[in-house]
Amino acid sequence: xRAESGYKIPGYFLCxxxxxxxxxxxxxxxxxxxxxNLYQDLQKLRAVxxxxxxxLDVGDKYVGLAVSDFDNKVASPLSxxxxxxxxxxxxxxxxxxxxxxxxxxxxVVGYPYINMQKNSQNAIHVKGFVDGLCNTGKxxxxxxxxxxxxxxxxxxxxxxxxxNLHPVEAKTSSDKFAAVAILQAxxxxxxxxxxxxxxx
Numbered sequence: 001x002r003a004e005s006g007y008k009i010p011g012y013f014l015c016x017x018x019x020x021x022x023x024x025x026x027x028x029x030x031x032x033x034x035x036x037n038l039y040q041d042l043q044k045l046r047a048v049x050x051x052x053x054x055x056l057d058v059g060d061k062y063v064g065l066a067v068s069d070f071d072n073k074v075a076s077p078l079s080x081x082x083x084x085x086x087x088x089x090x091x092x093x094x095x096x097x098x099x100x101x102x103x104x105x106x107x108v109v110g111y112p113y114i115n116m117q118k119n120s121q122n123a124i125h126v127k128g129f130v131d132g133l134c135n136t137g138k139x140x141x142x143x144x145x146x147x148x149x150x151x152x153x154x155x156x157x158x159x160x161x162x163x164n165l166h167p168v169e170a171k172t173s174s175d176k177f178a179a180v181a182i183l184q185a186x187x188x189x190x191x192x193x194x195x196x197x198x199x200x
Contacts, residue, residue: 029140030107030133038106038145039190042072051105054098055183057149057175058110058126059083063091064175066183067102073191075183077176083129092138099142107142110149110182147186149178 033041042050055075057064065078078098081091098104109130112122133139 029135029137030130031143033106033143033145035108035145035147035186036190036193038143039072039194041143042105043194051103053183053187054078054095054102054104054107055179055186056107056109057179057182058129059175060125062175063129064177064179065098066176066179067104068183068187070103073187075180075187077180080175088129088132089136089138092133092136095133095142096138099139105143107144108147108183108186109144110178111146112150113148145186147182149182 050070050072052070053068053072053075055066055068057066061083063081063083065081066075067078068075081094083091109126111126112120130144
């Protein structure tokens with residue numbers, strides 16, 4: 001990483017600190033890749049083979065989803081999956097369907113790197129979800145990375161509050177748009193870094 005680029009790295013450095021705890025066990029099938037490496041690996045492919053990113057905002061009841069465009073520059077809200085302790089296998093099937101339908105290449109999962117507290121309640125929710133997906137064995141070819149999600153949900157909730165939505169609609173909407181915020185932050189950083197590298 002070039003220090004002179006001038007870009008802050010809110011997720012990249014922190015993600016590497018916890019990569020081993022999320023992806024070191026041999027039985028896990030999904031493949032953790034550091035944020036920039038994931039983007040750079042896709043850029044090496046032909047444009048028609050690159051696929052899109054799926055952003056995930058993982059909560060205790062819902063998982064908000066966002067998807068990138070085919071140029072991997074803009075994130076858009078997609079949907080919300082209901083999360084229960086006993087439905088991780090069904091969720092893995094949902095992801096398989098989305099991968100095929102939307103030509104997805106990788107997941108960008110929001111992770112709460114707040115004050116380096118990897119054992120916070122939210123962090124435990126995310127780690128448990130990722131571990132559960134990995135252990136289903138249904139997504140063995142899927143690559144994923146982690147990106148800092150601190151305050152994304154709170155910021156989205158503040159934006160939605162004036163709309164006076166029904167509580168359930170407000171919650172699912174906030175999860176979807178939090179996923180958008182996570183994925184867009186990742187795409188912005190990766191694309192800025194790519195431009196900076198090309199100009200060096």
